[in-house]
Amino acid sequence: MTQTAFEALTVESLPGRLGGIAALVERLGEDSSAWKVREVGDGNLNLVFIVEGSKGAAVVKQALPYVRLVGDSWPLPLKRSFFEYHALKRQEARAPGTVPAIYHFDEAQALIVMEFLSPHIILRKELIAGRELPRIAEDLGLFTARTLFRGSDFHMATRDRKADLALFADNVELCGITEDLVFTDPYFEAKLNRHTSPQLDPLVAELRADRDLKVEAQRLKHLFASKAETLLHGDLHTGSIMVTDEETRVIDPEFAFYGPIAFDVGMLLANFWMAYFSQRGHEENGSRDSMRAYLLRTTAEIWSVFRGEFSRLWRTERTGMLYHRSLFEDRGDALGAEQALDRLLHEIWEDTLGFAGVEIHRRILGLAHNADFETIEDADLRASCEAPALKFGRHLAVNCRQIHSIEEVNNLAALIEKESRP
Amino acid sequence: MTQTAFEALTVESLPGRLGGIAALVERLGEDSSAWKVREVGDGNLNLVFIVEGSKGAAVVKQALPYVRLVGDSWPLPLKRSFFEYHALKRQEARAPGTVPAIYHFDEAQALIVMEFLSPHIILRKELIAGRELPRIAEDLGLFTARTLFRGSDFHMATRDRKADLALFADNVELCGITEDLVFTDPYFEAKLNRHTSPQLDPLVAELRADRDLKVEAQRLKHLFASKAETLLHGDLHTGSIMVTDEETRVIDPEFAFYGPIAFDVGMLLANFWMAYFSQRGHEENGSRDSMRAYLLRTTAEIWSVFRGEFSRLWRTERTGMLYHRSLFEDRGDALGAEQALDRLLHEIWEDTLGFAGVEIHRRILGLAHNADFETIEDADLRASCEAPALKFGRHLAVNCRQIHSIEEVNNLAALIEKESRP
Numbered sequence: 001m002t003q004t005a006f007e008a009l010t011v012e013s014l015p016g017r018l019g020g021i022a023a024l025v026e027r028l029g030e031d032s033s034a035w036k037v038r039e040v041g042d043g044n045l046n047l048v049f050i051v052e053g054s055k056g057a058a059v060v061k062q063a064l065p066y067v068r069l070v071g072d073s074w075p076l077p078l079k080r081s082f083f084e085y086h087a088l089k090r091q092e093a094r095a096p097g098t099v100p101a102i103y104h105f106d107e108a109q110a111l112i113v114m115e116f117l118s119p120h121i122i123l124r125k126e127l128i129a130g131r132e133l134p135r136i137a138e139d140l141g142l143f144t145a146r147t148l149f150r151g152s153d154f155h156m157a158t159r160d161r162k163a164d165l166a167l168f169a170d171n172v173e174l175c176g177i178t179e180d181l182v183f184t185d186p187y188f189e190a191k192l193n194r195h196t197s198p199q200l201d202p203l204v205a206e207l208r209a210d211r212d213l214k215v216e217a218q219r220l221k222h223l224f225a226s227k228a229e230t231l232l233h234g235d236l237h238t239g240s241i242m243v244t245d246e247e248t249r250v251i252d253p254e255f256a257f258y259g260p261i262a263f264d265v266g267m268l269l270a271n272f273w274m275a276y277f278s279q280r281g282h283e284e285n286g287s288r289d290s291m292r293a294y295l296l297r298t299t300a301e302i303w304s305v306f307r308g309e310f311s312r313l314w315r316t317e318r319t320g321m322l323y324h325r326s327l328f329e330d331r332g333d334a335l336g337a338e339q340a341l342d343r344l345l346h347e348i349w350e351d352t353l354g355f356a357g358v359e360i361h362r363r364i365l366g367l368a369h370n371a372d373f374e375t376i377e378d379a380d381l382r383a384s385c386e387a388p389a390l391k392f393g394r395h396l397a398v399n400c401r402q403i404h405s406i407e408e409v410n411n412l413a414a415l416i417e418k419e420s421r422p
Numbered sequence: 423m424t425q426t427a428f429e430a431l432t433v434e435s436l437p438g439r440l441g442g443i444a445a446l447v448e449r450l451g452e453d454s455s456a457w458k459v460r461e462v463g464d465g466n467l468n469l470v471f472i473v474e475g476s477k478g479a480a481v482v483k484q485a486l487p488y489v490r491l492v493g494d495s496w497p498l499p500l501k502r503s504f505f506e507y508h509a510l511k512r513q514e515a516r517a518p519g520t521v522p523a524i525y526h527f528d529e530a531q532a533l534i535v536m537e538f539l540s541p542h543i544i545l546r547k548e549l550i551a552g553r554e555l556p557r558i559a560e561d562l563g564l565f566t567a568r569t570l571f572r573g574s575d576f577h578m579a580t581r582d583r584k585a586d587l588a589l590f591a592d593n594v595e596l597c598g599i600t601e602d603l604v605f606t607d608p609y610f611e612a613k614l615n616r617h618t619s620p621q622l623d624p625l626v627a628e629l630r631a632d633r634d635l636k637v638e639a640q641r642l643k644h645l646f647a648s649k650a651e652t653l654l655h656g657d658l659h660t661g662s663i664m665v666t667d668e669e670t671r672v673i674d675p676e677f678a679f680y681g682p683i684a685f686d687v688g689m690l691l692a693n694f695w696m697a698y699f700s701q702r703g704h705e706e707n708g709s710r711d712s713m714r715a716y717l718l719r720t721t722a723e724i725w726s727v728f729r730g731e732f733s734r735l736w737r738t739e740r741t742g743m744l745y746h747r748s749l750f751e752d753r754g755d756a757l758g759a760e761q762a763l764d765r766l767l768h769e770i771w772e773d774t775l776g777f778a779g780v781e782i783h784r785r786i787l788g789l790a791h792n793a794d795f796e797t798i799e800d801a802d803l804r805a806s807c808e809a810p811a812l813k814f815g816r817h818l819a820v821n822c823r824q825i826h827s828i829e830e831v832n833n834l835a836a837l838i839e840k841e842s843r844p
Contacts, residue, residue: 152648153644153647153648158594158597158598158601158647159594162591162592162594162597163591163592165587165588165591165650166587166588166589166591166592167588169584169585169587169588169591170584170585170588172580172581172584175580175584176580179580179743180743184743184746184748184749187749188748188749188752188753190748208753209755211755211757211758211761212761214749214750214755214758215758215761215762215765218744218745218746218749218762219762219765221743221744222575222744222745222766225575225580225743225744226574226575226649226650226651227648227649227650228587228648228649228650229648321601321602321606321643321647322640322643322644322647323640323644324606324640326606326610326612327606327609327610327636327640328636330610331610331630333631333633333636335633336633336636336637339633339634339637340637340640340641343637343641344644
């Protein structure tokens with residue numbers, strides 16, 4: 001492909017334009033005119049094509065120079081594709097087998113050709129459908145622990161981490177989306193906001209007048225913007241995860257940048273708690289009691305696996321410059337390293353709850369809602385699911401330093417959910 | 423100057439090599455053969471020349487490709503000169519009149535030609551001599567508040583801050599010096615360490631076995647390496663400050679990078695507390711009671727001025743993306759912004775004490791000692807000044823979250839100092 005000026009692919013132009021890429025031909029078959037192409041992008045930002053040939057299939061993801069959800073009135077750099085590519089490379093190295101294999105990357109065309117995951121389905125869709133996936137807690141606990149630990153100064157050579165930090169510091173616009181849409185807009189009457197109205201109006205007004213909540217949300221934004229601790233996925237919700245009963249893959253890391261460990265973990269857990277609160281809106285075919293129990297169990301297991309794997313890596317792969325063994329194990333003070341680990345995990349825990357709280361708020365009050373709630377057509381029913389989620393999110397954000405365990409959080413979720421029933 | 427391959431200047435070669443620089447000729451006079459050159463670098467890293475001509479004088483500071491204190495066995499990139507130049511530019515913009523004016527910068531030769539400060543004297547020398555400078559508390563409180571506030575996301579456009587963060591992320595080796603020499607080496611038997619021995623041996627062994635202290639020092643290192651909050655000076659001790667009774671200038675920001683606000687403030691205060699503990703070693707010409715009182719008063723005033731100016735800027739120049747007015751003042755909730763300010767200053771306060779504690783330790787236990795103690799020739803006397811300083815540093819680092827005011831800290835310093843007298 002010699003074309004260098006960016007041009008968006010279409011279903012029609014794709015075979016002609018990508019038919020010369022060896023890595024693609026190898027997987028799909030040589031006769032590109034016989035390739036079947038469909039565009040399946042259902043996200044907010046990009047084009048996504050599934051291309052099938054005589055030998056196999058692949059996914060072609062191409063960034064557009066604007067936000068797809070909004071249109072060309074909201075420009076967005078093509079370079080996000082570059083960040084996604086580099087993040088996928090690092091995630092594969094740090095947690096092998098957890099992301100799609102990459103076949104080809106074209107920076108100028110902002111496109112990544114990657115593995116077609118089949119029969120994988122977006123996790124969020126499965127949770128809305130009430131399916132209890134058996135592997136996700138384990139897989140996601142390991143994915144977060146491994147990518148977040150191994151991308152930090154606990155493990156990496158700090159020279160490499162600093163170079164990577166500088167590389168990803170240019171992902172300004174996508175960080176900006178998070179900074180605005182997650183941490184700021186939901187807490188005042190920003191133009192792009194929307195919520196289920198008028199049902200939620202009184203609660204929304206209450207939250208936007210809640211000083212403690214606003215200050216905490218801004219503390220979390222400060223943390224997000226300044227705590228360059230590790231390479232984050234940056235958008236780790238249940239719509240960025242593809243699953244089968246046997247396998248879990250994490251996709252779409254274009255928001256990747258160096259931020260706080262707790263951000264990925266908090267966003268991930270928040271999406272399970274939202275799924276939990278949304279279940280009542282999906283009971284047309286029967287009770288979701290079992291699904292609700294599964295979702296809370298899943299948050300507890302994710303946290304437990306994350307904590308366990310992070311601790312294991314702390315003890316076995318702490319090769320970076322922080323908390324160096326020369327100060328602890330090498331002087332016969334293994335317990336010093338354990339003390340530091342406890343403190344660190346405690347801090348991650350507190351901030352995880354805080355980030356989870358604001359993630360819940362922005363999905364109900366901000367621009368980018370999620371399908372868990374959005375697919376509940378009856379606005380009264382939807383609001384009756386969203387309201388307790390908002391209250392739960394507020395409690396997490398404001399009280400994150402006083403909550404001791406994930407069981408306590410889940411008990412609170414169950415209490416709020418039960419009390420909100422008509 | 424057309425020479426591009428780096429070559430260290432000498433007293434002899436300087437006029438010939440720099441005689442063609444217009445900015446220099448303009449200040450010194452055209453006949454460069456009549457320039458008087460002397461090398462005055464007494465720091466650990468660089469060459470510093472004072473050049474005087476018929477019209478005036480200038481300073482030429484040139485980096486060497488190694489650590490001057492150690493020699494070419496410890497290479498150090500010339501690029502630190504680039505970071506110093508860019509830091510000086512930003513400090514001048516953020517706190518006008520507080521740094522030397524720059525006349526010329528040559529990146530390839532790693533040299534900065536700048537204002538010759540006269541009759542300014544290094545602050546540390548003045549404090550050792552027992553001189554009570556009238557302006558430093560006010561000037562340094564303002565310098566820290568202005569440079570640290572205005573280099574952060576409280577004030578800057580975040581795109582600019584992120585670009586700057588990436589620029590300074592390459593200052594790896596100088597950050598590495600701090601990471602190793604301040605936060606790690608003092609707490610174990612590192613090769614480069616030295617201390618007044620055998621007098622301090624039992625106390626040093628006690629500190630290196632102190633688990634809480636080691637864990638806290640590593641927490642602070644983690645903070646230093648990951649909290650990319652603002653552009654720091656990075657080496658803000660009393661040897662980086664030049665004073666007269668009328669004026670205070672801050673020099674040598676080659677350690678500049680994006681780090682936590684509290685680091686600069688903590689290192690600065692620590693150096694006054696060390697001056698305090700060292701006074702007993704300089705009483706050959708009379709009591710230093712007045713000087714001791716002055717030094718404690720100065721720390722209290724620096725903190726008070728810093729806090730006051732930071733608060734003023736918070737209220738008047740909070741134009742960045744963090745704690746945006748749209749969430750607070752614009753909604754009639756000015757008190758929300760005050761609540762956030764209190765919490766932020768409280769966090770800065772805690773970490774300031776922590777950083778101060780480790781800075782004191784490294785100056786007595788690590789590689790780079792300071793003249794306050796080093797100029798006390800009698801080892802017993804020196805150790806009797808250093809020991810209480812070490813204990814004070816340990817108390818600050820480990821108890822930084824439980825100490826409420828700078829008066830409390832100064833009372834503690836006085837108590838420890840008094841109790842340590844023979």
